[in-house]
Every structure is written in structure tokens, then in C-alpha cells.
Amino acid sequence: MLQRLGAVGAALFTLAAVSGLGNGMRSTGVEAVTRPSLTLELAFALPGVVAEAMVKPGETVAAGQPLLRLDDREARANLEQARMRADSSLEAEAERLNYELARVRDERARQAYDKGAASDLEVRETSLEAQRSKLAWELFVQRQVEARLRFDVATVEFERHTLRAPVAARVEAVDVDPGEMVEVAQAVVRLIVLETLQLDAPFPVGETLGLHTGDRAWVEVTRGDEVRIVEGKVIFVSGQADAGLDTCAVRIEFPNTAAVPAGTIVRAFLAPPV
Structure with a gap:
């Protein structure tokens, strides 16, 4: 009977150690070095x-x-030229008026033809002139659209000169x-984001079993004589453990409420530190 109870106790102790529930694991934590949550070159x-x-x-x-x-003088000049062409509607308006005039002349020629005062050739000429004027007007309208597109391209090119x-x-x-x-x-x-910090910590494999992205984590930050416990979250759990050290890398992100610089040494926990 005593042997059976001893075996059960040993099994429970082993389960607690493997699942990361031992008090030693919770209180000790893992030392890690912080880095910016984002670095941009x-x-x-x-x-x-x-x-x-x-x-x-x-x-x-x-x-x-x-x-x-960057020096954007040439790009600025190109942009202004493109803006002037995109904003100008004089040519298109002139061609529209030419088309209206040709259409009126064609209508008059047809009325005269109905009264026997105009020949087939005259009606044909006024009809073709009206069609030509309409095509010329539509062409200028199309060019106006193209000018606006060229202005958009010139705007993008100009903006590329500013980082x-x-x-x-x-x-x-x-x-x-x-x-x-x-x-x-x-x-x-080079820009860095320090509002949140990240760290990679090698936790014992037993503590990482069942750990998922988004799970809560805690970071102990020491600043002078002040010690803060900041809650963060797990953002990555390595799928490969270090067999020699029996550890698994866990990446934690946490808000930099202590306003410490990147590179600060902290302690990370996967359970609230005691």
C-alpha cells in the first residue's frame, strides 16, 4: 500500500514539473534581452x-x-505642367462649339434639300463636316482624360522624392x-518602434507544452530600484526544441510602460510571477 502511494506521489510530482506548475519555474522566470517590436530600414x-x-x-x-x-525641382516643374494641361478645357470646348456649328449647318442643308434648294453633294458635305467635328471634339475629350492621368502619374513621381x-x-x-x-x-x-517591445526567451520545454500564440505572459522589468511586472502576450512558439538544453524558444510582446530602451535585460514568465 505504501509503495502504491509513493508511486502515485512521484507521478504527480513528475506531472507538475512537466506542465510547468512547479513553484520554482514560476518564480525564477527566464532572462531575456528586449528589442524593438519593429525596426525599419x-x-x-x-x-x-x-x-x-x-x-x-x-x-x-x-x-x-x-x-x-530629394532635389525635386524637375519633378515639381513636370507636375505643374501636367496640372495646367489637366485643368485646361479650352481646346475641348472650342471643338465642341465647332461640332455644334457643323451640326446646325448640316440641319439647315437638309431642310434646304427637302425644299429643293440644296443638292445631294451639299448635304453630303455638311453631314461629313458634322461627323468630322464630332470626332475632333471626342478626341479632345479623350486627350483631356489622358492629361488627367498624366497629372496623376506626375503627382506620384513628385511624391516619390519625399521619404x-x-x-x-x-x-x-x-x-x-x-x-x-x-x-x-x-x-x-532607420526607425524603431518602442511603444511595444519583444523578446525571445528559452523556456523549459515542460513550460511550453500546450502554449499557444495569444496566451498571456509576464515580464519583470527593473528600472533603478523599481521593479515592474508587465503583462504581455505570446506571439510565437518555436516548433523545434533545443535537445541539449531541453528548452523551447518563445517570443513575447509587451507594452513598454516602463519606457526602458531596447536591449534592456528582463525576466520573462509564462505564469504570474509569485
Whole structure:
């Protein structure tokens, strides 16, 4: 009987250890190094000369805020020219009036023909002139549409000369100065997002069994004499364990309420720390 109770107790102890319920696992946690939740290396989509740097390292920028601008004088001139052509409707209006005049003349010729005062040839000529004027008017209307499309293209080309922040972030580095030539896809600005931080922690395999993306996690952040416990969430669980260390990598994301820099050493937990 005592042997049976001993075996049951050993089995329960083993189950608790494997499932990560041991008090030691909860209180100890796993040490990890934080990193930005997002790092962006930004580049221009066209070559050019840097005309203006609008931000400096350390500044916080909003989504859509301009960061760098290339020399855009030629693109600006092309845009203004395209705008003038897109906005001008004088030629199309003139051709419309020509068509109206030709249509009136054709109608008069037909009325005269019905009264025997005009020949078949005269009616044919006025009819063809009306058709020609209508086609000329429709052609100018089509050109007006094409001019608006060219204006849209010129607008996009002009906007490509300004590099903007895709998200709200902190400027970590500006790698070019005004007057420098940059190439396509050359990294010129690095942004990092610090409102949330991430970490990869090697937890014992037993603690990660049954763990899923979206599960709660906790991070112990020490800032001077202050210790904060911040709740986060699991965003990735590795599908392959380290057989030598019997650990499995877990990625956790948590709000940076303590405003610590990326690279801070913290402790991560998969259960509320005791």
C-alpha cells in the first residue's frame, strides 16, 4: 500500500514539473534581452541628391511625417505642367462649339434639300463636316482624360522624392546629409518602434507544452530600484526544441510602460510571477 502511494506521489510530482506548475519555474522566470517590436530600414525608390533632412536621430515621428527630401525641382516643374494641361478645357470646348456649328449647318442643308434648294453633294458635305467635328471634339475629350492621368502619374513621381514614415516611430539613425547622392534601395533612415517591445526567451520545454500564440505572459522589468511586472502576450512558439538544453524558444510582446530602451535585460514568465 505504501509503495502504491509513493508511486502515485512521484507521478504527480513528475506531472507538475512537466506542465510547468512547479513553484520554482514560476518564480525564477527566464532572462531575456528586449528589442524593438519593429525596426525599419527606409530607402528611396529612385536615385537623387538629398535636398533636406527634416528629422534628427532621437526624434519621435508620426505616420506619414516627411523624413528626407530629394532635389525635386524637375519633378515639381513636370507636375505643374501636367496640372495646367489637366485643368485646361479650352481646346475641348472650342471643338465642341465647332461640332455644334457643323451640326446646325448640316440641319439647315437638309431642310434646304427637302425644299429643293440644296443638292445631294451639299448635304453630303455638311453631314461629313458634322461627323468630322464630332470626332475632333471626342478626341479632345479623350486627350483631356489622358492629361488627367498624366497629372496623376506626375503627382506620384513628385511624391516619390519625399521619404515619409510609414508608422509612428522613433528615428534611430539618419545615414545621409544634404548634398549627398543616394541610390535606389540605399538605406538612409532607420526607425524603431518602442511603444511595444519583444523578446525571445528559452523556456523549459515542460513550460511550453500546450502554449499557444495569444496566451498571456509576464515580464519583470527593473528600472533603478523599481521593479515592474508587465503583462504581455505570446506571439510565437518555436516548433523545434533545443535537445541539449531541453528548452523551447518563445517570443513575447509587451507594452513598454516602463519606457526602458531596447536591449534592456528582463525576466520573462509564462505564469504570474509569485
